[in-house]
Amino acid sequence: LFSTSAYRSIAVAEMSERDMKSLKVKKDRLMADIHHSCQWGEGERWGDHPTETGMSRLSLSDTDKQARDWFAATTESLGCKVTTDEMGNQFAVRPGLSDGPPTCAGSHLDTQPSGGRYDGILGVTAGIEMLRALNDAWVETTYPVGVINWTNEEGARFPKSMVSSGVWAGAIPLQTAHDTKSVIPSSDTATMRSELERIGYLGPTPCSWQSNPIAAHFELHIEQGPILEAERRRVGVVAGVQAYKWFTLTVAGRDAHTGATSFAHRADALLTASKLILASHRIAARHSALASTGILNLKPGSTNTVPGWVQFSLDVRAPRDETVSAVEEECKAAFAAIAAGSDVEGVNAGCAPSERQCSVEWRTDFVSPATHFHEDCVSCVSETGKDLFGDADVVEGNLESWGKMMTSGAGHDSVYANMRVPASMIFVPCREGVSHNPREFSTPEACEDGAQMLLGSVLRFDRLRAQ
Amino acid sequence: LFSTSAYRSIAVAEMSERDMKSLKVKKDRLMADIHHSCQWGEGERWGDHPTETGMSRLSLSDTDKQARDWFAATTESLGCKVTTDEMGNQFAVRPGLSDGPPTCAGSHLDTQPSGGRYDGILGVTAGIEMLRALNDAWVETTYPVGVINWTNEEGARFPKSMVSSGVWAGAIPLQTAHDTKSVIPSSDTATMRSELERIGYLGPTPCSWQSNPIAAHFELHIEQGPILEAERRRVGVVAGVQAYKWFTLTVAGRDAHTGATSFAHRADALLTASKLILASHRIAARHSALASTGILNLKPGSTNTVPGWVQFSLDVRAPRDETVSAVEEECKAAFAAIAAGSDVEGVNAGCAPSERQCSVEWRTDFVSPATHFHEDCVSCVSETGKDLFGDADVVEGNLESWGKMMTSGAGHDSVYANMRVPASMIFVPCREGVSHNPREFSTPEACEDGAQMLLGSVLRFDRLRAQ
Numbered sequence: 017l018f019s020t021s022a023y024r025s026i027a028v029a030e031m032s033e034r035d036m037k038s039l040k041v042k043k044d045r046l047m048a049d050i051h052h053s054c055q056w057g058e059g060e061r062w063g064d065h066p067t068e069t070g071m072s073r074l075s076l077s078d079t080d081k082q083a084r085d086w087f088a089a090t091t092e093s094l095g096c097k098v099t100t101d102e103m104g105n106q107f108a109v110r111p112g113l114s115d116g117p118p119t120c121a122g123s124h125l126d127t128q129p130s131g132g133r134y135d136g137i138l139g140v141t142a143g144i145e146m147l148r149a150l151n152d153a154w155v156e157t158t159y160p161v162g163v164i165n166w167t168n169e170e171g172a173r174f175p176k177s178m179v180s181s182g183v184w185a186g187a188i189p190l191q192t193a194h195d196t197k198s199v200i201p202s203s204d205t206a207t208m209r210s211e212l213e214r215i216g217y218l219g220p221t222p223c224s225w226q227s228n229p230i231a232a233h234f235e236l237h238i239e240q241g242p243i244l245e246a247e248r249r250r251v252g253v254v255a256g257v258q259a260y261k262w263f264t265l266t267v268a269g270r271d272a273h274t275g276a277t278s279f280a281h282r283a284d285a286l287l288t289a290s291k292l293i294l295a296s297h298r299i300a301a302r303h304s305a306l307a308s309t310g311i312l313n314l315k316p317g318s319t320n321t322v323p324g325w326v327q328f329s330l331d332v333r334a335p336r337d338e339t340v341s342a343v344e345e346e347c348k349a350a351f352a353a354i355a356a357g358s359d360v361e362g363v364n365a366g367c368a369p370s371e372r373q374c375s376v377e378w379r380t381d382f383v384s385p386a387t388h389f390h391e392d393c394v395s396c397v398s399e400t401g402k403d404l405f406g407d408a409d410v411v412e413g414n415l416e417s418w419g420k421m422m423t424s425g426a427g428h429d430s431v432y433a434n435m436r437v438p439a440s441m442i443f444v445p446c447r448e449g450v451s452h453n454p455r456e457f458s459t460p461e462a463c464e465d466g467a468q469m470l471l472g473s474v475l476r477f478d479r480l481r482a483q
Numbered sequence: 484l485f486s487t488s489a490y491r492s493i494a495v496a497e498m499s500e501r502d503m504k505s506l507k508v509k510k511d512r513l514m515a516d517i518h519h520s521c522q523w524g525e526g527e528r529w530g531d532h533p534t535e536t537g538m539s540r541l542s543l544s545d546t547d548k549q550a551r552d553w554f555a556a557t558t559e560s561l562g563c564k565v566t567t568d569e570m571g572n573q574f575a576v577r578p579g580l581s582d583g584p585p586t587c588a589g590s591h592l593d594t595q596p597s598g599g600r601y602d603g604i605l606g607v608t609a610g611i612e613m614l615r616a617l618n619d620a621w622v623e624t625t626y627p628v629g630v631i632n633w634t635n636e637e638g639a640r641f642p643k644s645m646v647s648s649g650v651w652a653g654a655i656p657l658q659t660a661h662d663t664k665s666v667i668p669s670s671d672t673a674t675m676r677s678e679l680e681r682i683g684y685l686g687p688t689p690c691s692w693q694s695n696p697i698a699a700h701f702e703l704h705i706e707q708g709p710i711l712e713a714e715r716r717r718v719g720v721v722a723g724v725q726a727y728k729w730f731t732l733t734v735a736g737r738d739a740h741t742g743a744t745s746f747a748h749r750a751d752a753l754l755t756a757s758k759l760i761l762a763s764h765r766i767a768a769r770h771s772a773l774a775s776t777g778i779l780n781l782k783p784g785s786t787n788t789v790p791g792w793v794q795f796s797l798d799v800r801a802p803r804d805e806t807v808s809a810v811e812e813e814c815k816a817a818f819a820a821i822a823a824g825s826d827v828e829g830v831n832a833g834c835a836p837s838e839r840q841c842s843v844e845w846r847t848d849f850v851s852p853a854t855h856f857h858e859d860c861v862s863c864v865s866e867t868g869k870d871l872f873g874d875a876d877v878v879e880g881n882l883e884s885w886g887k888m889m890t891s892g893a894g895h896d897s898v899y900a901n902m903r904v905p906a907s908m909i910f911v912p913c914r915e916g917v918s919h920n921p922r923e924f925s926t927p928e929a930c931e932d933g934a935q936m937l938l939g940s941v942l943r944f945d946r947l948r949a950q
């Protein structure tokens with residue numbers, strides 16, 4: 017490789033521009049890692065090809081354990097030391113020429129109950145591909161580099177997204193995280209701690225940015241939105257992440273016979289919940305924000321019983337913290353009034369007046385303020401993109417031609433990492449912007465672009481540190 | 484007892500008015516049977532007294548088997564022959580002086596998942612109390628009398644209410660009934676037939692009014708509505724039952740990320756279902772009908788995934804068949820239009836327009852047309868009431884003073900029985916009209932009134948047959 021003689025490693029600090037450009041990730045090897053690791057937790061099939069299935073690998077499940085075992089074995093075989101912390105976060109670190117906290121590529125291997133093969137998985141496997149590419153070319157970084165698999169990023173099973181990078185950053189207390197209960201109905205009464213113990217991933221390393229520091233956090237992720245595809249850009253340089261809050265709403269009414277109870281005598285928790293969901297949508301729409309309900313459980317659950325109890329999730333998002341708060345406050349006022357029978361948001365118009373009322377209770381589960389990524393990391397990403405794609409596309413190498421500056425609608429572990437160390441993200445296009453869906457798809461070429469960007473960004477940061 | 488000498492039975496046909504009046508049910512014994520039988524399937528506690536719990540005895544569950552075993556053993560010990568048919572219906576028959584189909588008291592021992600101690604249970608235990616009272620006084624009826632425990636009257640586990648009297652009446656095919664699947668989510672994949680086999684109640688007797696006939700069907704039940712209590716009446720003489728239809732609606736959209744998917748790109752099955760539930764309520768209210776949703780399931784079920792699939796039940800009721808049909812037709816048109824984005828019923832007003840649409844599919848699960856009970860049975864009940872209560876309350880013995888002519892909002896096995904033989908019902912007041920709720924309650928005095936009415940009505944019909 018390069019201009020060096022055989023049997024000698026090369027230091028990043030000594031690599032020329034040309035050397036850097038010739039250091040390539042391998043698309044087929046990356047795709048093989050993605051699909052190999054997707055054998056654990058296979059989800060719904062949507063096409064004929066063997067890889068055309070979604071994923072169902074809930075955090076700390078048996079299949080998550082299998083994926084973790086594979087991550088540890090693979091990164092160890094590539095020469096890393098792997099530590100597991102008290103939240104089950106795995107840190108695979110490759111040595112540098114000098115000691116110091118590693119410059120990291122991080123993402124997650126857990127998925128939605130009915131998710132895809134790229135959300136999180138791409139970021140971790142691209143980190144592994146970075147290690148493979150460095151090993152192939154005998155490249156020595158100045159400081160260590162690492163790959164991180166964060167626990168329960170999705171928040172699908174345990175309803176706090178990015179909870180384990182949150183603990184690492186000191187933003188969420190360890191005890192709170194450990195005590196978080198599964199929201200999967202029926203038999204799953206696990207907490208994060210009980211599941212970490214069960215699958216053998218309650219590690220000895222403190223989950224803390226102070227005791228287990230990293231130098232920077234780069235995260236490659238599928239966009240999960242339609243912009244890059246629609247605008248035909250190869251990558252997105254992510255400047256920040258929008259704000260969001262998660263709530264659990266409990267509506268209490270009275271179980272009653274559907275045939276023998278007049279509308280006036282009912283306190284119908286499901287009819288009320290329907291009105292609240294509709295009102296939250298209208299309020300969010302007015303603020304150009306988002307409000308969504310993804311979970312709804314009710315009791316007692318029979319065709320001929322008016323439900324006396326409904327619980328549902330509410331996820332409110334907007335680019336600015338103030339907007340999320342405004343939607344929250346309007347929803348709080350509207351929900352109370354609607355449950356009491358007032359015609360707020362027009363949802364009680366045309367409904368039979370009821371002598372009985374439902375009560376509505378709010379619980380805040382999770383708060384993620386708006387995030388602006390660190391400028392050092394953002395410029396490492398955009399400079400890398402300019403080097404990789406700029407010349408090919410336009411003479412001047414202009415971000416707007418090959419990529420796009422953008423904000424993430426979804427949360428990521430980089431949000432919490434960015435609270436303590438420089439962090440930023442790289443997006444690649446995904447089909448129709450669809451994610452949290454078995455059909456989630458990014459082309460091998462897009463995955464390759466992203467991995468190449470990740471490798472370049474991490475090395476660029478390593479050079480920056482060395483200066 | 485009576486004016487007869489010891490050690491001799493007395494024929495109903497020979498009993499004087501005074502004899503008839505002195506034949507009494509025993510309140511304490513009836514209440515003991517009710518509460519004894521409620522040991523199987525105890526539900527939610529709502530008060531301190533041992534009997535202040537609800538019931539949770541789903542049809543063909545282990546606890547339903549225990550209640551059935553008790554029913555068979557108890558009625559056999561009272562001298563009955565008990566047969567079990569192919570739907571698990573139990574017929575306990577006490578001999579008459581002449582052969583012939585039995586005049587029956589029937590109801591059910593299954594309950595809602597979170598039901599009370601009176602709905603169904605009162606009717607069966609009052610039938611048992613009728614047997615006890617006849618035995619105590621050595622009364623011989625002209626024709627046999629019987630007590631029936633019908634299977635899955637509630638339709639809570641298997642979503643066809645009164646399905647087993649429906650099969651008996653030839654209105655529902657045996658195969659359809661046997662194949663009915665449980666609607667309890669998660670692990671319950673049973674059919675009626677598999678559960679009948681499992682608990683040993685798939686009987687040898689054909690489930691048919693022709694092969695296993697009865698002469699008449701009287702059913703004592705709690706009112707499940709607030710009228711008798713509010714008007715301070717002791718009993719209701721039930722003239723008929725309103726019409727109803729049950730549907731399962733399936734809304735299909737697309738799973739999507741709650742944070743990364745704009746409203747315009749969503750096909751949100753839960754937001755759509757919320758609009759449909761609200762629209763069904765408004766349409767029913769305009770027709771003075773009822774529309775209710777008691778079951779709602781969604782997929783995939785995570786805080787940050789817009790649900791791509793929702794299924795919910797819809798129960799539509801009105802006194803007249805035409806009204807139920809009109810509500811159904813209006814809902815069909817409105818649901819299609821709402822899912823397609825039109826602002827029918829005002830539910831799409833203020834919502835973000837979406838490029839994507841959800842589909843809505845209807846399945847009809849159960850149809851129960853409006854029922855008018857047989858006049859012979861209705862007058863047996865009202866004459867009995869006049870005898871029992873009329874003189875005490877007013878000189879003339881006027882139905883409006885001690886009781887009320889009324890229509891049932893809920894369905895009952897008497898509906899199907901009435902298709903083939905004379906049938907009618909007796910209602911007693913229940914607290915606040917509440918049923919399908921653990922707090923369902925009727926006073927011991929109301930239960931006694933009802934049992935006394937049931938005994939009197941059955942004997943009156945026996946006399947009518949003898950004429």
Ligand SMILES: NC(=O)NCCC(=O)O
Nearest residue numbers: 169170177426427742787
């Ligand atoms: N990237 C991603 O899907 N993260 C899950 C957290 C969120 O809901 O935004």
Ligand SMILES: NC(=O)NCCC(=O)O
Nearest residue numbers: 275320636637644893894
């Ligand atoms: N009585 C009663 O609750 N029957 C169940 C059938 C119905 O839903 O009306």
